[in-house]
Amino acid sequence: MVWGLSGLSGSSARGRAGGLDFLPVVTPSGTPSSLSPKRVLVTGGAGFIGSHLTRRLLDEGHDVLVVDNFYSSTRRNLLKVMEHPNFELMRHDVTFPLYVEVDEIYHLACPASPIFYQRDPVQTTKTCVHGSINMLGLAKRTGAKILLASTSEVYGDPEVHPQEESYWGNVNPIGIRSCYDEGKRAAETLFFDYYRQHQLQIKVARIFNTYGPRMLPDDGRVVSNFIVQALRGEPLTVFGNGEQTRSFCYVDDLVGGLVSLMGTPDEVTGPINLGNPGEFTMIELATKVLELVGSGSELKYLPLPDDDPVRRRPDIGRARELLEWSPTISLEEGLARTIAYFRDLVA
Numbered sequence: 001m002v003w004g005l006s007g008l009s010g011s012s013a014r015g016r017a018g019g020l021d022f023l024p025v026v027t028p029s030g031t032p033s034s035l036s037p038k039r040v041l042v043t044g045g046a047g048f049i050g051s052h053l054t055r056r057l058l059d060e061g062h063d064v065l066v067v068d069n070f071y072s073s074t075r076r077n078l079l080k081v082m083e084h085p086n087f088e089l090m091r092h093d094v095t096f097p098l099y100v101e102v103d104e105i106y107h108l109a110c111p112a113s114p115i116f117y118q119r120d121p122v123q124t125t126k127t128c129v130h131g132s133i134n135m136l137g138l139a140k141r142t143g144a145k146i147l148l149a150s151t152s153e154v155y156g157d158p159e160v161h162p163q164e165e166s167y168w169g170n171v172n173p174i175g176i177r178s179c180y181d182e183g184k185r186a187a188e189t190l191f192f193d194y195y196r197q198h199q200l201q202i203k204v205a206r207i208f209n210t211y212g213p214r215m216l217p218d219d220g221r222v223v224s225n226f227i228v229q230a231l232r233g234e235p236l237t238v239f240g241n242g243e244q245t246r247s248f249c250y251v252d253d254l255v256g257g258l259v260s261l262m263g264t265p266d267e268v269t270g271p272i273n274l275g276n277p278g279e280f281t282m283i284e285l286a287t288k289v290l291e292l293v294g295s296g297s298e299l300k301y302l303p304l305p306d307d308d309p310v311r312r313r314p315d316i317g318r319a320r321e322l323l324e325w326s327p328t329i330s331l332e333e334g335l336a337r338t339i340a341y342f343r344d345l346v347a
C-alpha cells in the first residue's frame with residue numbers, strides 16, 4: 001500500500017502496490033464491484049460512523065487509511081479490521097497538517113455528541129475549522145475528492161419543517177452548542193470556498209441523527225442512553241416534556257448514503273440531507289426501547305438543555321433524486337440490532 005508524502009511523491013508513487021490492481025473487487029453481496037480500488041482516507045475513522053464506513057470501504061476492495069486522535073473513540077471499534085491487509089491506522093490530530101497520497105477523503109473527524117464536543121469547545125471549533133482547512137489543503141495538493149460529514153445541527157432550532165437543504169437555519173452563535181453547530185457551518189463555508197476558488201471536487205452531506213452498534217455507552221446520545229439505561233434497569237432520562245422530535249437513521253443506511261454521494265458526478269456537491277424521515281418524540285422512542293429490551297424502567301424527566309432543537313426531520317428529496325438513496329432499515333429493526341450490541345457490551 002502506498003500512502004506516499006504528497007508533494008514529494010511523483011506519479012509513480014500514485015501507482016498501486018502489491019498487485020492489488022489485479023484482484024477482482026467483490027462486494028459483501030458477492031457481486032463484483034464496478035468501482036476500481038482507491039486509496040481512501042477516513043478522518044475520524046475510529047469513531048462510530050467512521051468505523052462502519054471503513055468496514056464498508058474495505059469490503060469494496062479499497063485501501064483505507066484511518067486518521068484519528070481517539071478524542072471520542074477507542075481502537076476497539078477497529079479491532080475487526082486491524083489485521084486487514086488493505087487497512088492502516090494513524091494516530092493524528094486533524095488540526096495539524098497531514099501529508100499522504102490519497103484519491104478520496106471522507107472527512108468525519110469531529111466529536112459528535114454534546115458531552116464530547118462541549119468538554120473542550122475551543123478544540124471542537126478548531127477541529128471543524130482548522131481540521132477542514134488541513135483536509136481541504138490535502139485534497140488540493142493530491143487532487144483528491146473530499147466529502148464533509150456535516151450535520152442537521154446547521155439548521156439549529158429550525159423554523160422550517162421538515163428541513164430542506166435550501167433552509168439557512170436558525171442557530172444561536174453564542175450558545176453552548178455553537179462550537180459544533182457554527183463549527184460545522186464554517187466547515188461547509190470552507191468546502192464551498194475551496195470549490196469556487198480552487199475547483200476542488202467536494203461533497204457535503206448533512207447527516208441527521210444516526211444510531212447503531214459501536215456508539216459509546218456513555219456519550220449522552222439519546223438512543224444509546226435509553227438502551228443502556230433500559231438494559232441496566234435504570235430510569236430512562238427524558239429531557240423537557242419528551243415531546244421534542246428527532247429522526248433516527250440506522251448506521252448501515254447512512255454509510256450507504258455517504259458512499260453513494262462520494263460516487264456522484266463532479267457537479268453534485270451537495271449539501272445533501274442524509275437521514276431517515278421517520279419522526280418520533282422522545283417518549284415514543286423510549287417506549288419502543290422499553291418494549292424491545294423487555295424492561296420495566298420508568299421515565300425520569302430532567303430540564304431541557306439550552307438550545308435543544310424542538311423538531312427535526314430531514315427532507316430527503318434531493319438524496320432520493322440524485323443518489324437514488326433512501327433508508328431501508330426500520331426503527332424497530334435498527335433498535336433490535338443496536339440493543340443486541342449493547343446487551344453484549346453491558347453484560
Ligand SMILES: NC(=O)c1ccc[n+]([C@@H]2O[C@H](COP(=O)([O-])OP(=O)(O)OC[C@H]3O[C@@H](n4cnc5c(N)ncnc54)[C@H](O)[C@@H]3O)[C@@H](O)[C@H]2O)c1
Pocket residue numbers: 043044045046047048049050067068069070071072073074092093094095107108109110111112113116127131149150151152206207208209210211
Ligand atoms: N452520529 C450522528 O448522529 C451524526 C449526525 C450528524 C453529523 N455527524 C458527523 O459525523 C461524523 C462522525 O460522527 P460519529 O457519530 O461517528 O462521532 P464519533 O465521535 O464517534 O466519531 C468522531 C471521530 O473523530 C475523532 N476526532 C475528533 N476530533 C479529532 C481530531 N481533532 N483529529 C482526529 N480525529 C478526531 C474522534 O476520536 C472520533 O473517532 C462527525 O463529523 C459528526 O459531526 C454525526
